[in-house]
Amino acid sequence: MNKKQSLFHIAKRDTLPWYKSFAIRGCAILLALVVCAVVTMLLTGENPVNIFATIFKGAFGSARKSWVTFQNLAVLLGISLAVTPAFKMRFWNIGAEGQVLIGCLATAACMICLADKLPNAVLILVSLAAALAAGALWGFLPAFFKAKWNTNETLFTLMMNYIATQLAAFFIIVWEVPKGAGKIGIINQGTEAGWLPVVGGQKYLLVILVVAVLTVFMYIYLNYSKHGYEIAVVGESQRTASYAGIKVERVIVRTMVLSGAVCGLMGLLLTAGTDHTLTTTIVGGRGFTAVMVSWMAKFNPIIMIFTSLLLVVLGRGASEISSTFGLNQSFSDILTGIILFFIIGSEFFITYQVSLRKSGKKEA
């Protein structure tokens, strides 16, 4: 054989024991942190130890900062949990951004239009129902078309994001306070109507508790329920699923409605729980980051806590670095990108095994 052979031989591995695959991921994260430190060093001229100290200070430097970090963690984790069932089904929903935003919009609509017509408890329940329904609708549409006519869901959900954004922009101008300001500001600041109750004296505690419950629920739902099993089978092979008597179309629609509804719930928590306002950027790209969080954790809700923690701490730390050194806030996006690239790349070494070819001739 005269043909040139590549230097490496690549073969699929058997499933690695968990400690080995974790060791590979750990190495990837370490390498990524080193690269992040080098990049930061080149841009700021600070030494790496100080850089990591600044990152840590930015995330946990004071009680207030820690609370914000945990609130960010809760929101990101919540959205990641929401997209997970669909991903496990290999339904590439990148529309979480829009599904959360439409939940925010529904909540804001209830808070603004019904504030003086209903007692507070009823108002919150109505907002909850509206947010869940809006999110579910945004999840239902792409799923319905996917199930019926195999419409590409990635592109469908992507378009739904912008439809939600423009709807929000429309209503922001309809409800703007004061007229001509182009924004809503804090809704019901005087009466606090429709605001979620503050638990334990901490503004962010409720969100954290809700997401903690959601994490446990999602873990059980995916691993120990009939629905979860059906999702896993559909994700592995749709043909096997329909052969086994699973109604694939129903599973797709049901799972996406659930996904969308949880996104809607996160929208409620954002608008009625912490931010008390509606802007077109209230979700801030977390719908997209959630996709990566969920994927990095291999769709396991418990591991997702750590992957989202990693990204949130890094993000908060990077914004501390950028304010300390007078740099642009987008610095955290660069660091996030670097970490993601390393983790995405490391998956290869978990699934495949690379060995050097000893000699082309002998092997042939």
Added chain:
Amino acid sequence: MFFDFASFLPRAVMQGIPLLYGSTGEILTEKSGNLNLGIPGIMYVGGICGVVGAFFYEQAVPAAEMNGILAIGIPMVCSLLGSLLMGLLYCLLTVTLRANQNVTGLAMTTFGVGIGNFFGGSLIKLTGSEVPSIALSTTSAYFSKSLPFAAKCGWFGQIFLSYGFLAYLAILLALLASYFLKHTRPGLHLRAVGESASTADAAGINVTKYKYLATCIGSMIAGLGGLYYVMDYASGVWSNNAFGDRGWLAIALVIFTIWRPNVSVLASILFGGFYILYLYIPTGTNLAIKELYKMLPYVVTLAVLIIVSLRKKREDQPPASLGLSFFREER
């Protein structure tokens, strides 16, 4: 006529050109089976690299001594290099390391937009220069120079001849890409790779090479869209996030044109028109309606996406192995 068509159309074209670059690049990429959701990030990188190149050149040479070829060449080479690197990174992860394309693409978008905004916002601080903001008007003048007799040709000149050279390059590239895909042998091979990589492999086509080349060239074309936006449309002024969601709109355009770069030439102008239609429709005092008009491109794309999947015509479908990575030993 309700509105001034001769002023609407050129603006629609100028809005459309970045989308045309993005969609031509993405069509080439998708024809190889790679769904590159990193296009928005790549367009940011293409833009900012051009800005960085032009910035250093303008700092180094006084405006009067600037050489036209260098003033255009340096930003263009920088922009192409930047987007080439992004394309290589995407290929390394998805083709060589077989990572999930959606996740890689989204990470690239986060990273690319971050790079764009970071260097756009911090370039002055990092280089310690004494200018208040990045305004590369001299370089921009070279980029947006239109044909000298354009102004004399009345409405014809305004509609057809009033653009900088990058606009014509975009149309040329789109037509070339269309010809390449339909009428050449490498184009046929590329489509085969996107439809079924293992069949193409069995036929002796080097799948890895085609995927790398198509994706990298696609990225470089898309990057030029970012460059056109800053240098020509925005007259050399970089402002963070000004490029907005045009990258996603370019991906929408790919679906809208059902993977045909030549249709994209007109479709991008249509999209550009949708993008600015709200400025031309008299809405009186009701500003909110304008926001609904901005929804048009997305709704139309969604409608096309649904109709295409309803009709199930074989030549209108996305490349069959779009989004899947290829591993030879897998059956």
